[in-house]
Amino acid sequence: MTEQQLTHYWQDQQTTLYAGDVREVLRGLEPESVQCVVTSPPYWSLRDYGVEGQLGLESTPELYVQHLVEVFREMRRVLRGDGTVWLNMGDSYAANGITGGGS
Numbered sequence: 379m380t381e382q383q384l385t386h387y388w389q390d391q392q393t394t395l396y397a398g399d400v401r402e403v404l405r406g407l408e409p410e411s412v413q414c415v416v417t418s419p420p421y422w423s424l425r426d427y428g429v430e431g432q433l434g435l436e437s438t439p440e441l442y443v444q445h446l447v448e449v450f451r452e453m454r455r456v457l458r459g460d461g462t463v464w465l466n467m468g469d470s471y472a473a474n475g476i477t478g479g480g481s
Contacts, residue, residue, distance in 0.1 A: 418466040
């Protein structure tokens, strides 16, 4: 998938927002072409969005972390030298009183 084939969620002269699976979107971007990433990854075993192979429904926390590492490595590839990443990841496991698998 090339950048031209990616779904633009919103675009103006300075900003482009993409919609889609982060793994596919990142693979479609040129190296060092992104100045800012803002993300809130799905928490492990918390929600099922009904999408085959989705992040967050891995069989183990270790596999979930492995997949996130793969995403962040690809993010690093597309991030410019002056780029930033904003990551929102709270402690959902302890915050809601439900262990993995809850909804």
